[in-house]
Amino acid sequence: MSERVNEKKKSPKPEAVLPTLGPLGMLRWAWTQLTSMRTALFLLLLLAVAAVPGSLFPQRPANPAIVTQYIKDHPDYGSILDSVQLYDVYSSAWFSAIYILLFVSLIGCVIPRAIAHYKAMRSQPPRTPARLSRLPEYGTLVIPADAGIPASAAITDAAELLKKRGYRVDVRDRDGARPSLGAERGFLREVGNLVFHTALIGVLVSVAAGGLFGYSGQRILVEGDTFVNTLVGYDQFTPGTNFQSSQLQPYSVQLDKFDITFDRESKGKFGQPIDFTAAVTTKENPDAPAKKEVLKVNDPLSLGGTSVYLTGNGYAPVVTIRDGAGNVAMQGPVVAKLQGENYYSSVVIKVPDAKPEQLAFAGFFLPTAFVTDKGVSFSGDPELINPQLTLNSYFGDLGLDAGSPQNVFELDVKKLTPLNARNLDTKGIVLAPGSSYTLPNGKGSISFDGVKRYIGVDIHHNPGQLYALIFALLAVAGLVTSLYVNRRRVWVRTGTHEDGRTMVEYGLLARGEDHRLAGEAAAIRKLLSDDWLLGDEAATGSQPAPSATADNDRADKASTATGSTGAGGTHAAPEQPAEDFIQSTAGSSESKKDQ
Amino acid sequence: MPFSINETMGQYSELFMLLAAGTYTVAFIAFAWDLAKSSKTLRAVDLKAAELSGAAAEANAARVPVGVGAGAAAADAARSDADVSGPAGRAERPTSATSRPDTAAGAGQTADGSMRYAGERRAPARVAVALTVLGAAIHAAGVITRALGAGRVPWGNMYEFLTTGAFVAVAVFLLVLIRRDLRFLGTFVIGLAIIMLVAASIAFWTPVGHLVPALQSYWLIIHVSIAVMSSALFTLTFAMSALQLVQSHRQKTIAAGGADKLGFMRLVPNALSLENLSYRINAIAFVGWTFTLMFGAIWAEKAWGRFWGWDTKEVWTFVIWVVYAGYLHARATRGWTGTRAAWLSIVGYLCVVFNFTIVNQFFNGLHSYSGL
Numbered sequence: 001m002s003e004r005v006n007e008k009k010k011s012p013k014p015e016a017v018l019p020t021l022g023p024l025g026m027l028r029w030a031w032t033q034l035t036s037m038r039t040a041l042f043l044l045l046l047l048a049v050a051a052v053p054g055s056l057f058p059q060r061p062a063n064p065a066i067v068t069q070y071i072k073d074h075p076d077y078g079s080i081l082d083s084v085q086l087y088d089v090y091s092s093a094w095f096s097a098i099y100i101l102l103f104v105s106l107i108g109c110v111i112p113r114a115i116a117h118y119k120a121m122r123s124q125p126p127r128t129p130a131r132l133s134r135l136p137e138y139g140t141l142v143i144p145a146d147a148g149i150p151a152s153a154a155i156t157d158a159a160e161l162l163k164k165r166g167y168r169v170d171v172r173d174r175d176g177a178r179p180s181l182g183a184e185r186g187f188l189r190e191v192g193n194l195v196f197h198t199a200l201i202g203v204l205v206s207v208a209a210g211g212l213f214g215y216s217g218q219r220i221l222v223e224g225d226t227f228v229n230t231l232v233g234y235d236q237f238t239p240g241t242n243f244q245s246s247q248l249q250p251y252s253v254q255l256d257k258f259d260i261t262f263d264r265e266s267k268g269k270f271g272q273p274i275d276f277t278a279a280v281t282t283k284e285n286p287d288a289p290a291k292k293e294v295l296k297v298n299d300p301l302s303l304g305g306t307s308v309y310l311t312g313n314g315y316a317p318v319v320t321i322r323d324g325a326g327n328v329a330m331q332g333p334v335v336a337k338l339q340g341e342n343y344y345s346s347v348v349i350k351v352p353d354a355k356p357e358q359l360a361f362a363g364f365f366l367p368t369a370f371v372t373d374k375g376v377s378f379s380g381d382p383e384l385i386n387p388q389l390t391l392n393s394y395f396g397d398l399g400l401d402a403g404s405p406q407n408v409f410e411l412d413v414k415k416l417t418p419l420n421a422r423n424l425d426t427k428g429i430v431l432a433p434g435s436s437y438t439l440p441n442g443k444g445s446i447s448f449d450g451v452k453r454y455i456g457v458d459i460h461h462n463p464g465q466l467y468a469l470i471f472a473l474l475a476v477a478g479l480v481t482s483l484y485v486n487r488r489r490v491w492v493r494t495g496t497h498e499d500g501r502t503m504v505e506y507g508l509l510a511r512g513e514d515h516r517l518a519g520e521a522a523a524i525r526k527l528l529s530d531d532w533l534l535g536d537e538a539a540t541g542s543q544p545a546p547s548a549t550a551d552n553d554r555a556d557k558a559s560t561a562t563g564s565t566g567a568g569g570t571h572a573a574p575e576q577p578a579e580d581f582i583q584s585t586a587g588s589s590e591s592k593k594d595q
Numbered sequence: 596m597p598f599s600i601n602e603t604m605g606q607y608s609e610l611f612m613l614l615a616a617g618t619y620t621v622a623f624i625a626f627a628w629d630l631a632k633s634s635k636t637l638r639a640v641d642l643k644a645a646e647l648s649g650a651a652a653e654a655n656a657a658r659v660p661v662g663v664g665a666g667a668a669a670a671d672a673a674r675s676d677a678d679v680s681g682p683a684g685r686a687e688r689p690t691s692a693t694s695r696p697d698t699a700a701g702a703g704q705t706a707d708g709s710m711r712y713a714g715e716r717r718a719p720a721r722v723a724v725a726l727t728v729l730g731a732a733i734h735a736a737g738v739i740t741r742a743l744g745a746g747r748v749p750w751g752n753m754y755e756f757l758t759t760g761a762f763v764a765v766a767v768f769l770l771v772l773i774r775r776d777l778r779f780l781g782t783f784v785i786g787l788a789i790i791m792l793v794a795a796s797i798a799f800w801t802p803v804g805h806l807v808p809a810l811q812s813y814w815l816i817i818h819v820s821i822a823v824m825s826s827a828l829f830t831l832t833f834a835m836s837a838l839q840l841v842q843s844h845r846q847k848t849i850a851a852g853g854a855d856k857l858g859f860m861r862l863v864p865n866a867l868s869l870e871n872l873s874y875r876i877n878a879i880a881f882v883g884w885t886f887t888l889m890f891g892a893i894w895a896e897k898a899w900g901r902f903w904g905w906d907t908k909e910v911w912t913f914v915i916w917v918v919y920a921g922y923l924h925a926r927a928t929r930g931w932t933g934t935r936a937a938w939l940s941i942v943g944y945l946c947v948v949f950n951f952t953i954v955n956q957f958f959n960g961l962h963s964y965s966g967l
């Protein structure tokens with residue numbers, strides 16, 4: 001990337017250029033801006049900022065009811081927030097704009113880089129610089145004349161060693177006076193970076209595809225109930241944009257039994273559920289053999305391309321209701337909705353089949369009923385120790401025939417006449433299992449037959465999920481590769497000194513962040529001197545670059561060059577380093593720098 | 596079915612936590628003493644050097660001290676050090692071709708840029724490290740007994756996140772100390788560990804207990820442990836980035852001929868070395884955070900049926916990830932390295948802290964497992 005960055009800095013200030021640009025030039029200018037690293041950085045930071053409000057305000061996709069309530073509670077600014085989509089942050093125009101721009105920018109960056117990298121991988125390492133001593137890592141070796149290794153053999157040896165080390169090597173001017181080689185390795189770094197960024201696009205596309213072709217729904221199952229995966233089988237269903245009902249495979253799930261374990265050990269958490277286990281019988285399709293399975297939290301069922309999750313549970317009191325005519329108008333479990341501690345739940349029973357008048361009940365179910373001195377009832381334990389139903393009753397027209405859908409958990413009593421209520425003479429109805437109550441005025445009766453448990457399940461189908469995972473894994477692999485593979489270049493030049501010794505100099509350059517370059521230089525030095533039997537002194541002698549003092553020397557040079565007034569004064573930094581090492585007077589295996 | 600609870604173990608654990616906090620407090624004092632003492636000695640060395648160099652050097656006095664005290668020691672350390680894997684004070688940011696004046700090594704600087712141990716002995720620092728090791732051992736006992744008491748991994752509620760998180764932070768710090776002389780971060784890391792332990796014991800105390808069913812998954816072990824380790828690394832880089840800002844300000848002041856008011860900062864390597872090392876640690880932590888995010892998504896898919904739902908905790912995990920991605924980009928963007936990158940690293944860490952404290956306690960979401 002550094003090249004790209006460098007290129008940028010050379011271009012003149014955009015403002016200065018603007019007036020002279022034609023429409024095409026404008027477009028090109030906009031594109032260059034959009035695909036620049038600076039813009040990418042800006043968009044990334046903007047994305048981070050833009051994601052925050054979604055955690056501050058309630059979000060519609062997660063919880064529409066809370067959003068409605070929030071708008072009601074804040075009449076002053078509630079609807080203003082809505083108009084700028086702060087309740088739908090992640091599908092809002094502005095959030096989408098940021099990430100779409102980011103990804104356009106990313107594509108605009110990835111494609112040219114991929115092409116450039118493809119070319120780089122096929123081309124030879126760059127030509128040998130005239131002054132190797134200017135490279136960040138530089139060192140020299142001297143092969144004695146009597147070793148019988150001429151300059152051309154030395155360069156061949158070095159080429160062999162570097163090839164073994166994974167470098168791509170190009171030898172230049174092998175039989176000339178100054179043979180040299182250029183070597184490069186670590187092309188995977190850039191590949192990793194490209195894979196990483198491309199995989200991010202893959203993740204985004206997979207998520208979008210999941211939204212298009214997936215679906216999800218909910219269903220409540222009382223013990224004994226069976227869910228069949230058809231549209232009518234769902235209590236609630238949310239199709240993706242491109243959903244077709246033929247996608248549903250008609251598998252079935254029957255809830256046989258549901259068990260909860262409550263914490264009876266720890267003090268602070270006494271009575272908290274610590275295990276939910278649903279025993280179910282499943283069939284892949286109506287004709288398939290039945291299979292016993294266990295459904296737990298964190299352990300969904302996989303059926304017909306969907307996953308079935310255990311997301312809720314509660315009690316369902318079983319009641320029998322007779323109408324004024326003495327007929328059974330309703331019989332079965334009623335799902336009680338959790339309201340408070342210890343399964344304190346609300347109950348709504350609507351009996352549209354009751355004759356002559358429709359009946360309705362609303363009240364509470366308590367698994368372990370307690371009543372305080374003040375007459376407030378609460379549930380003392382989640383388990384069925386003293387189950388109790390306390391209900392008010394009503395009669396009249398339930399309005400169910402009008403056809404408009406009603407919430408089964410809510411009862412609109414406006415058009416109904418109360419029969420039993422705490423503030424009436426008749427008082428409320430209080431039932432224990434096995435007991436029954438006869439309604440006033442011969443309206444009928446209700447009996448509390450027993451209690452079952454129910455579970456809530458979520459069913460999801462998301463075809464994008466697997467691809468999102470694959471791309472995410474690719475992204476991580478790319479990331480790790482690009483962070484930990486180092487791209488390096490090595491140049492070696494050899495020559496023969498007038499006195500017959502073979503002089504070798506080498507330099508290393510890293511592309512991108514590479515804190516192990518000095519280590520690599522030392523390793524290469526060691527390999528070369530071992531190969532030429534230069535002995536330990538050359539291998540570990542004072543000449544290799546990796547020493548803090550040498551580095552500081554270099555640093556000081558750099559700062560002098562950029563006009564720093566820093567404390568570089570102690571070293572005499574030569575403005576013209578190493579004219580020619582090979583014909584220098586270097587008598588031993590000392591690097592120029594250390595003289 | 597979960598293991599049963601062992602209250603006695605839980606009580607032992609709390610005792611260990613208190614002992615660890617006490618030991619850390621002494622270690623903290625030793626680290627602070629080290630900073631104070633070293634800055635004094637170093638100042639004395641400087642004064643002597645200034646005297647010696649006489650009137651001619653007077654104008655330059657502020658810039659001279661470089662090589663004198665630890666400079667020689669640094670050279671020492673470097674000589675004995677063949678593998679040299681660090682950025683080793685190479686005053687160049689590998690991704691930007693030109694080095695800038697304010698990043699040049701030197702100017703009122705004593706600590707070794709490669710963050711290797713120098714030859715000179717710092718007795719209080721040694722005592723501090725020894726005490727930290729002792730504290731960490733006791734702390735480890737606390738974490739382990741907590742795990743035994745609850746019969747599961749000790750990270751299921753805020754109390755446990757804090758106590759285990761503090762342990763991991765200290766352990767990571769000690770591990771890095773093996774290779775790098777980061778003792779100048781001691782007051783910060785140990786101070787933070789003490790705060791975490793105290794906060795856990797006072798504000799977030801929770802007796803040993805079972806996990807709610809939603810947390811009973813091997814993903815808890817994988818996802819949370821990686822998150823805690825990445826956070827520990829982010830903690831180190833946060834401290835280094837903060838010091839980097841101070842140090843680069845100080846370097847600039849001194850280079851401009853100003854007085855060196857922050858003597859203890861001599862113990863701290865130059866701004867560029869701090870930046871380079873914190874970049875490397877941040878890169879590791881970023882990979883860790885990527886895994887945290889991914890494994891979190893996989894777990895969310897298992898537990899809630901969707902891998903991403905913009906739950907508050909997910910939002911903040913994402914924000915953190917994007918901020919650190921921004922940080923990595925900043926290091927490759929001209930004009931954004933150095934101070935600005937340090938700010939990004941700091942902002943990222945503030946988000947981590949926010950995600951851990953405020954989001955856990957005050958934001959409702961599916962992740963409301965703080966145990967409160």
Ligand code: HEM
Pocket residue numbers: 001002035036037039040041043044102103105106107109110192193196197200479482483512513690916917920923924927
């Ligand atoms: C707008 C489009 C983007 C462009 C032009 C872009 C460009 C780049 C470049 C050039 C690098 C290499 C830096 C180096 O050489 O050190 C890089 C690294 C990185 N990018 Fe992006 N990027 C973009 C979007 C993103 C996005 C959306 C993310 C994720 C949120 C991301 C995350 C990363 C990470 C984590 C790295 C560091 C890993 C590495 O060095 O390979 N980038 N990016």
